[in-house]
Amino acid sequence: MTEPTSPLPPHIPSEITEEEKLQAVLAYVPVLCLIPFLKTDRTDFVSAHVRLGMTLFVIEIFALILRYLRVVWDVVILLCVIAALAGIINGVRGRHFWLPYLSDLFSRR
Numbered sequence: 001m002t003e004p005t006s007p008l009p010p011h012i013p014s015e016i017t018e019e020e021k022l023q024a025v026l027a028y029v030p031v032l033c034l035i036p037f038l039k040t041d042r043t044d045f046v047s048a049h050v051r052l053g054m055t056l057f058v059i060e061i062f063a064l065i066l067r068y069l070r071v072v073w074d075v076v077i078l079l080c081v082i083a084a085l086a087g088i089i090n091g092v093r094g095r096h097f098w099l100p101y102l103s104d105l106f107s108r109r
Helices: 018-026 034-038 044-065 070-093
Strands: none
Touching (some): 018 034, 018 044, 018 070, 034 044, 044 070
16 A cells, blocks of 8 residues: 655745745735845745745835835735735634736746
8 A cells, every 4th residue: 555645845845934924924014024134044935935025015115115006005005904914813823825917927937
């Protein structure tokens, strides 16, 4: 009988440390996302969250520039906040977070 395989790919550790979870959460907080971004020894888990968090941060900055279009500002910021909260929740749980189009656009494939 064959042994069950691990659901995680081999390059992803099965245990995520508390420090990695904290860095994943910080990746979604505007301006504080620079802390894990500037850190050089990131794991794949943290790097994935940092890439998505920095993408959301850049989108928020563009929305700030376009704030004279009130409806665009409100919708973009609302979507960024929802995505950031979902990323924070998944980071605390030690899971990867994927957003259609944005995650694919900035992935390392």
